[in-house]
Amino acid sequence: MSHPLRIHLEKISPFSDAEFDYILSHFTTKKLKKHQFLVQEGNAVPNDHFVLKGLLKATHTSQDGKEHILQFAMEDWWISDYQAHFNQAAATINIDCLEETEVLCLSLHNREKLCSELHKIEHCFRVKTSNGYVALQRRIISLLDSSAKERYEQFLLQYPTLTQRLPKTMIAAYLGVSRETLSRLHGA
Amino acid sequence: MSHPLRIHLEKISPFSDAEFDYILSHFTTKKLKKHQFLVQEGNAVPNDHFVLKGLLKATHTSQDGKEHILQFAMEDWWISDYQAHFNQAAATINIDCLEETEVLCLSLHNREKLCSELHKIEHCFRVKTSNGYVALQRRIISLLDSSAKERYEQFLLQYPTLTQRLPKTMIAAYLGVSRETLSRLHGA
DNA sequence: AATTTGGTGTGATCTATATCACACTAGGCG
């Protein structure tokens, strides 16, 4: 059975055993308990993170103190504060664990090193990022032209697995709806 | 004086004259008048587009027939229906010109060809896309936790040039606010 | 067993924003 990261990368391009071992040697492992922070507002964000096991949320806190969820991540997803990470700036979001979690960490330096040494992995990252870009555009469209109810229904369809593992309160915070409103849109 | 595309790409990595000519040979030029469509809902989207001159908007129409603006693009920006383009599916958005416009077109095939032949350009595209990803995340945060007024102010700060060239009605459609509301948030 | 913590539902109200309706202006074009 292959390594989860290998399966993940090989959806885009194949690697030899030696290549994959080399790639993997640029990652470090981190284990976190429920409620622990992976990224904390104000700190540096040295790494991008590939989730091996667990579930996390990335949240942004508005001036009036309300938490909105930018992103979830479970097995096989990547998560970080990318703005801070790529610009080597202080984090403006928090990322914490909703379950016991294990991630692989890739530093900015190691990513650039791998990308310059191995064309194929830069290709992987480009394709991944393009797909991510498209997904974000879809989310923006959904925020712009769908009602709370429509967004909730889209979420349930798009992320059935995630739905099982998340309290509704958090889905609400992801959709930009109050938990009370979400709770009320059963039949309507 | 360098070609605008060259200047654009060399913000990320330098190219020799021969390399750049080779890159450029993979693009075609297209000129459009005001109100002409670059991408039309339901059609294929063979190309990504780099704007040499002019101004365009990408719009999505919701079920109830309202137009929301996903993206603007002026000189030096890229624009397409990326979901449709990358998946070779039918467009779900319209892209049309707000001014007389000239774009460079890059087909999916030519992009992949260039990327596989020239590691440096794949690097450029990866970095560009990462930056785009971060920008979209910022926009999502702004949609999730800012009021209409705050979003408008952020827009004015972030895109002063664009603001000059756009009617407020369109800025409203980009921000997800009705034009009447936008018109009312002067002092408040 | 008792208490805290996290999640949920639901009524009563409030408010930001949408909607509808109309008037005004400036510029392009027959």
Added chain:
DNA sequence: CGCCTAGTGTGATATAGATCACACCAAATT
């Protein structure tokens, strides 16, 4: 010239969704 079209402002009203307040439950924690 006079007629469209596009863009804008603003009043009156409607409404989706936020907020506040409370009750309830289940699973941890002590």
